[in-house]
Amino acid sequence: MMEQVPGTLGTSASLALHLGQTIFSSASLLFMCLDVEFYSYTSFSYLVTVMGLVTPWSVSLALVDAYSVFIKRLPRQPRVLLIVIVGDWALSFLSLAAACSTASVTSLLVDVGKSNCPSKLCSRYQLSAAMAFLSWFLSFSSTLLNLWLLPSL
Amino acid sequence: MMEQVPGTLGTSASLALHLGQTIFSSASLLFMCLDVEFYSYTSFSYLVTVMGLVTPWSVSLALVDAYSVFIKRLPRQPRVLLIVIVGDWALSFLSLAAACSTASVTSLLVDVGKSNCPSKLCSRYQLSAAMAFLSWFLSFSSTLLNLWLLPSL
Numbered sequence: 183m184m185e186q187v188p189g190t191l192g193t194s195a196s197l198a199l200h201l202g203q204t205i206f207s208s209a210s211l212l213f214m215c216l217d218v219e220f221y222s223y224t225s226f227s228y229l230v231t232v233m234g235l236v237t238p239w240s241v242s243l244a245l246v247d248a249y250s251v252f253i254k255r256l257p258r259q260p261r262v263l264l265i266v267i268v269g270d271w272a273l274s275f276l277s278l279a280a281a282c283s284t285a286s287v288t289s290l291l292v293d294v295g296k297s298n299c300p301s302k303l304c305s306r307y308q309l310s311a312a313m314a315f316l317s318w319f320l321s322f323s324s325t326l327l328n329l330w331l332l333p334s335l
Numbered sequence: 336m337m338e339q340v341p342g343t344l345g346t347s348a349s350l351a352l353h354l355g356q357t358i359f360s361s362a363s364l365l366f367m368c369l370d371v372e373f374y375s376y377t378s379f380s381y382l383v384t385v386m387g388l389v390t391p392w393s394v395s396l397a398l399v400d401a402y403s404v405f406i407k408r409l410p411r412q413p414r415v416l417l418i419v420i421v422g423d424w425a426l427s428f429l430s431l432a433a434a435c436s437t438a439s440v441t442s443l444l445v446d447v448g449k450s451n452c453p454s455k456l457c458s459r460y461q462l463s464a465a466m467a468f469l470s471w472f473l474s475f476s477s478t479l480l481n482l483w484l485l486p487s488l
Contacts (some may be wrong), residue, residue, distance in 0.1 A: 225439040253451075279430065279435040284375075286378040286436035287443055 189268055190331045192250035192258070193241070196324065200244035205318040207277070210313035213306050214284075224306070225283035228283040229314060233282040236273050236317060260332075267328045274321040281314035337358075343484045344396070344404035349477065351399035356473040360389040360430070366459050367437075374475070377484035378436035379460075382467060385433040389470060391424050420481045429473040432486055434467035 190196060211233040214226060243266065250256045286308040343349060364386040366377060372481045396419065441460040 224442050273430065282435040284431040286399050289377050290440050290443060304392060326397035 189194055190328055191263060192247060192256055194247075194251050196327070197244060197247035197251055199320050199327075200240050200247055203240040203317050203324070204237060204244055206313045206317035206320065207233045207240060210310045210317060211237060213310035213313065217329045218303060219308065222290060225280070225287045229280040229284045229310065230274075232276045233314065233317075236277055236321070239269060240321070250269065263328060263332065267325060267332065270317055270321050270325040270328065274325055277314055277318040281318055284314060285311040321333060343481055344416060345400060345409055347400075347404050350397060350404055352473050352477045353393050353400055356393040356470050356477070357390060357397055359466045359470035359473065360393060362385045363470060364390060365425075366463035366466065371456060371459065376440060378440045380432070382433040382437045382463065385393070385429045386467065389430055389474070392422060392426060395449070408478075416481060416485065420478060420485065423474050423478040423481065427471055427478055430467055430471040430474065434464055434471055437467060439452045439462040444462075449472035 198274050209260070211230065214233070246256070261266055284307065288304060288311060336377075364383065367383055367386070437460065441457060441464060444460070445457050
């Protein structure tokens with residue numbers, strides 16, 4: 183039962199996925215939070231909340247992967263894998279929702295109110311939404327790859 | 336191989352799911368389209384596009400289900416099941432994205448511009464977003480139930 187499916191928990195592909203997820207989600211968080219008053223719009227606060235959940239989750243999974251790749255191979259437990267799949271799944275839905283809300287609100291702000299949105303701020307919102315989409319994509323592929331493995335356990 | 340998992344294609348539970356999906360997606364489409372100029376906002380046009388895809392898809396699946404339940408049991412083919420799973424999957428993501436965008440834009444319109452959004456229009460937007468969320472939920476559960484069956488084929 184120790185065949186190596188690439189992308190499942192504890193492999194180097196999974197380490198790369200989770201590192202990318204960490205980078206994108208924290209970039210999205212920073213673009214949205216730093217020096218911007220994001221809390222006047224509901225969607226932006228929601229994005230900050232979700233990315234604040236995604237970042238520690240992907241950091242801890244990346245740590246587990248790094249331990250398993252570099253130090254000592256961990257035995258594969260179905261219960262742990264199930265928790266990882268469900269968590270990734272829920273967070274991928276939440277981050278898709280947050281990314282869509284942010285993108286649509288930003289596009290509305292660009293269209294309607296020039297006064298609400300100086301061009302510098304608006305491009306930061308757009309960058310933040312793009313990073314959230316990338317983070318969603320990575321966590322979704324991680325879910326799919328782990329789900330692939332589940333029936334074989 | 337003819338055990339009856341409830342909710343998979345061709346059972347009465349699946350018929351109920353797809354009928355509900357048809358009702359909710361067409362309700363969302365009607366609330367958004369009828370007598371409203373939806374095309375001035377990107378998210379609303381997107382919602383109309385996605386719901387215009389979801390409605391015929393769920394109608395055709397409901398017809399397949401009804402044929403299988405009431406007239407003649409169809410043999411289960413892995414290829415057809417795979418197409419149904421992938422289609423449901425993609426449409427569930429699209430409708431989640433559309434529902435989130437519509438909800439966030441509506442909430443922004445309610446907050447910011449009273450002049451842009453008379454209260455009657457705004458409640459219709461909100462109803463449309465709620466219907467889109469319900470339609471997403473049904474198509475997502477249909478995906479999950481069919482996915483459950485796939486490894487046994």
